[in-house]
Amino acid sequence: MILQVENLIKSFDGFIAVAGVSFQVEKGEICSIIGPNGAGKTTLFNMITGHLPLDKGRVIFNGIDISRLPAHKICRLGLGRSFQRINIFPRLTVFENIQAAVLTHRGKSLDFFTSVQPLFQEETEEILEKVGLQGHRYEVSGSLAYGFQKQLELGITLACEPEMLLLDEPTAGMSTQETRATIELIGKIVRDKGLTLLFTEHDMSVVFSISERILVLHQGQLIASGDPDEVRTNPDVQKIYMGKK
């Protein structure tokens, strides 16, 4: 078991966004969290990755209690995340975006006097290639097309060589075609490297095509969990997604 989430609770000004969520993710699993808007998916991600302090509960990653650790330490333990909204370094080039993450991961960030330019060229190129951005390396990342920025976001996350990926709506705002390509790409990377993947997604066909297990979040609580078929036939899930029958 790589990730263990125990009874997480978070409220904002009395509104309970996450109301006691517990689940586990096995090493190498591809797992998704679905749920209507406002179900608490992003809040849950923010809590696991140290972006939001927990009101209650515990998060164990690879046997280490990360509940109270700051985000940068969690990242260094091998839990990488991407964001729903584009979250890159807009005025840096595509290459520099990735390179910054690579050099941090390789423990070079506190080097004050080496020239940064020639560092980790190969490693950075490799990641650019992996996310299909090798043709854009000198472009200023903020002026890239939306889909490319999303890919860059993924690239930055991969550059930290995480063991487990938490992707928050990796295809948000993409066309159907882009979505399919991106999901294929993610699936390939995850399987090649033997990573563990936990992601949220609004496109149900994507979710059911790639997930080995699906968690359903509704009003801050997990209401179902299981393989795609189990979730598809679960009456509670049908009620939320299809309206009351």
Add this chain to the structure above:
Amino acid sequence: MSRQNWILITILVLVGLIPLTGSRYYVFLFTDILIFGLFALSLNLLLGYTGLVSFGQAAYFGIGCYTCALLIKKAGIVFGFAFPIAGIFGAAAALVIGFFCVRLTKIYFAMLTLAFSQVVWAIIFKWNALTGGDTGIYGIDFPNFMDSKVKFFYFTLIVVSLSTFILRKIINSPFGRILTTIRENPERTEFIGINVKLFQLLAFIISGFFSAISGALFAVFNHSIFPDFCYWPISAEVLIMTLLGGMYSFFGPMVGAAVLLYLRLEVTSYTQYWPFILGTIMVLLLFFFPGGIVGFIQDQIKRLMPSK
């Protein structure tokens, strides 16, 4: 060596030839420009590279001034040692003040740096026994081996060049790259595994160190120092220099310092309405040249040579 380095060395040599003109005016002006240029460069490590608006940089400049002056006048420390010690005092003050400031962001960060700098000013202003209070400290003389304005000009040129070299090295290092990612997106930087507050604090300390070095130079250059040197208008002035020259280019702040100091010297010899002219320049700058002088020139070059 790259083309840029050749240009820099050429400029350095040209500046080094200035005393040959025999003009006391230019020696004075360029010493002033070098000192404030370094001050503006040190501020820009925070402003342009880390994305932190420090509105209290005069504190470290002032601490540099007073440390250097007091060491020379009261402690009898050798001139050469007073400079690095002044820098270390500036860095130490920045460590303490920065520790609190980096906990806040944006306007709150700016206001806290201002508040702390006013505290530093108040201490210097009121601590009569040590600092001479309102009267300041007089008679900070050149040491024997450096008994002329020209010699001090060369001393300043060496100290500023060396400091600039180190700052540029830092900017182009992995640490410098991470500072720019913090400027661009502190949240994302945290999620590539960087302790953002620690890096901001380190930048603050380095900036404080070089601000204090420029303050120390200024104390000797001016021969006397006053609490005014760490009062908030100095913070505003160095901020204006940085914006005027262009905060997204390394040498922009130096250019800003040169233009501002030259204009001030020229304009004040014709009219007493310098603040009015400065205000007009700022308005035009913010509306039409948000990238500052160097940013504007770079844009023009890019337009004329699109392939570059």
